[in-house]
Amino acid sequence: MPFIGNQPAKVPLTSADITDGIITNADIANSTINLTTKVTGSLPVANGGTGLTALGTASQVLRVNSGATGLEFGTLASGILQVKQAVQSAVVSTTSTSFVDISGLSVSITPASSSNKILVIADIVFSGTGNGWIVGARIARGGTGIYVGDTDGTRIFSLMGGITSNFGSTYDSHIFNRTGVFLDNPASTSSLTYTVQGNVPRGNTTFYLNRDADDTSGGPNHPRTASSITVIEIASSILT
Numbered sequence: 001m002p003f004i005g006n007q008p009a010k011v012p013l014t015s016a017d018i019t020d021g022i023i024t025n026a027d028i029a030n031s032t033i034n035l036t037t038k039v040t041g042s043l044p045v046a047n048g049g050t051g052l053t054a055l056g057t058a059s060q061v062l063r064v065n066s067g068a069t070g071l072e073f074g075t076l077a078s079g080i081l082q083v084k085q086a087v088q089s090a091v092v093s094t095t096s097t098s099f100v101d102i103s104g105l106s107v108s109i110t111p112a113s114s115s116n117k118i119l120v121i122a123d124i125v126f127s128g129t130g131n132g133w134i135v136g137a138r139i140a141r142g143g144t145g146i147y148v149g150d151t152d153g154t155r156i157f158s159l160m161g162g163i164t165s166n167f168g169s170t171y172d173s174h175i176f177n178r179t180g181v182f183l184d185n186p187a188s189t190s191s192l193t194y195t196v197q198g199n200v201p202r203g204n205t206t207f208y209l210n211r212d213a214d215d216t217s218g219g220p221n222h223p224r225t226a227s228s229i230t231v232i233e234i235a236s237s238i239l240t
Contacts, residue, residue: 045071079238081116084109089226092209096199099138099145102209105196105229114187115236120146122180122196124227128205129213135205137198139180139229145197147182175212175223183234194231 043049050062056073065072088104102124109118120139128135138145186192198207208215210225 081233083232085230087228091211094207097203099197099199101195102198108193109231110191117234118184119232120182121230125177125225127175127208127213135207140195140197
């Protein structure tokens with residue numbers, strides 16, 4: 001080892017192999033350690049590394065493991081997994097006394113996990129002809145109403161509805177704007193179909209979607225509207 005005075009001279013390394021973890025009697029010059037071939041294994045987290053020897057897969061992120069003992073690659077948790085929507089801007093009608101699907105307001109979704117939930121949002125505008133007649137609407141999954149009231153005599157199980165009234169004529173100009181929001185728990189990974197259904201439980205009237213009952217042609221007081229149903233899959237990991 002050459003000395004300058006009583007101190008060892010600094011000898012830059014042009015090539016260093018530190019696989020044995022030992023470097024002696026030298027200061028390492030910039031860019032002299034080949035990190036591609038001369039450093040092997042994993043660098044511990046305590047020493048500024050990740051403790052990992054390989055990359056994860058595409059779109060994964062580096063995160064702390066569940067035991068908080070090290071790092072790992074994993075999928076970034078997301079609350080919203082998928083969103084589906086159907087919009088109906090046309091006029092749709094029915095005279096059914098039982099609930100029937102409203103054309104154009106149907107959407108299907110397949111949950112990624114049976115523990116995930118589906119947020120359903122139905123935003124509809126509807127009306128009914130006649131004085132004092134009843135029109136109703138509800139959200140259904142697979143044809144069965146969800147988020148409805150309890151059984152009580154002959155009353156219908158509805159989510160939204162209205163009773164038409166008379167403005168001094170034989171027709172009604174009411175139009176109902178209703179929004180239903182429900183967090184459904186289908187516990188399924190099969191394809192699910194959510195629909196908006198309508199009915200006129202007392203009969204002798206007509207359920208109209210996206211228009212009022214009068215609907216005078218060209219009348220400025222008789223709007224045409226749009227309605228929609230939206231379903232959102234929510235990951236169980238963010239639900240408590």
